[in-house]
Amino acid sequence: MESENDTRISEFLLLGLSQEPIVQPLIFGVFLFMYFLTMIGNLLIILATVSKSHLNTPMYFFLCTLSFVDICFTYTTTPKMLVNIQTQSKVITYAGCIIQMFFVLFFTGLDDFLLTVMAYDRYVAICRPLHYMAIMNPQLCVLLILLSWITSVLISLLHSLMVLRLSFCTQVEIPHFFYELNQVVHLSCSDTFINVVLLYSATVLLTGGPFTGILYSYSKIVSSIYTISSAQGKYKAFSTCASHLSVVSLFYCTSIGVYLSTTTTHNSHSSATASVMYTVVTPMLNLFIYSLRNKDVKTALSFLWRKTIKGSTVLISKKCTC
16 A cells, blocks of 8 residues: 555656547647747747837836746646647656646746736826836836746745645546646645645635736726726727736636636546636737737837848848859
């Protein structure tokens, strides 16, 4: 019996989103498309933001950081799933599980805090425009980012260390496409009371709190929008707020639902679908909602594109001359 409850279990099996062979190529194609779109799109946003000096403001500083985090977040989960589908291998080592879980929790926390910081930034910019630069000074912006990173690291490290104390029964099958904390805690053979209490407490405090802060910020923003005399200006402002709140709500509602779920892992198809929303879909949507709908960002991207084309043309001309 002691060999069955071994905390040194060497590997887990990630069963993925579906075990139907006919569905695998479709899942592979869809996720590959979303992966490249997220990676290339956010990379272009970073390059465009850095290349234009007039975008060196708190708003674009946070936007650039969000793009970087979304690149890392997507890279943490999607490539492994694509490799598993392509190679027909479902095995992930125990060490790989712990590492993946740490980074998933870390980047989930970072997304959580960054969306809150960005909402506060927009609140100050719209509701207190005359004091914006004084309040959102470079020191505060850097401090907010540092606090987000440090808090996310500590939370991820705490959960990862708590999982290391758990025991698992022989070979563990996870009906998911990545190593999710909630799934693994329910699969453990040992007492998980402390893990569950810690998981639920962290979820309520670290997602419920920021989400409440975001809703408060946007409620104040909406109140300020009513003072705009132009009907077109009101429509544009309401449209922006609605799109922001939509993607924020998708991220928070699905992540909260996953980590507060008490369903067993054997009936967790809905949990896996919800995880797709906050780990894959939301980073892709952030690209469109926060970046590509922004006039300054689109202008910077156009400038970057023209500069690239011009450089390529000059390079080709030099080669032809030679």
